[in-house]
Amino acid sequence: MLKATKIRIYPTPEQAEFLNRQFGAARFVYNKALHIISSQHKRHGLKLKAKEQGKHLVKIDQWFASSKTCSCCGHKVDFLPLSVRNWTCPACKAELDRDINAAINIRQQGIIKLRAEGLSAPANGGLRKSGHALVAA
Numbered sequence: 837m838l839k840a841t842k843i844r845i846y847p848t849p850e851q852a853e854f855l856n857r858q859f860g861a862a863r864f865v866y867n868k869a870l871h872i873i874s875s876q877h878k879r880h881g882l883k884l885k886a887k888e889q890g891k892h893l894v895k896i897d898q899w900f901a902s903s904k905t906c907s908c909c910g911h912k913v914d915f916l917p918l919s920v921r922n923w924t925c926p927a928c929k930a931e932l933d934r935d936i937n938a939a940i941n942i943r944q945q946g947i948i949k950l951r952a953e954g955l956s957a958p959a960n961g962g963l964r965k966s967g968h969a970l971v972a973a
């Protein structure tokens with residue numbers, strides 16, 4: 837059983853200043869450590885998570901135009917406002933859902949990166965339980 841005890845102290849002004857400095861230093865060290873752990877997790881967290889699950893993490897360029905590129909023919913439109921959820925490719929006339937089109941393009945980009953690293957991509961898109969599964973970020 838855990839017990840907690842509250843103690844009330846009445847420090848002198850000098851003792852209060854000393855305590856404030858000590859607690860301030862402890863807070864600074866704690867916040868610094870928290871920042872280091874947080875930044876390490878941001879940098880390596882996904883990679884570690886993928887490794888734990890037996891998957892291979894592939895990073896694609898954050899500026900890759902996944903929504904504006906037609907997943908059927910590869911044509912890229914110059915401007916596609918966020919409010920436009922469905923659009924028609926001017927080159928091949930394919931009707932595209934913005935999110936599904938982006939997902940297909942991201943998957944394709946991940947497969948290209950995977951192959952560039954000398955790894956293979958399963959034909960079923962990584963749904964098989966054995967071997968490397970695909971993860972795109």
Ligand SMILES: [Zn+2]
Nearest residue numbers: 906909925928
């Ligand atoms: Zn197209």
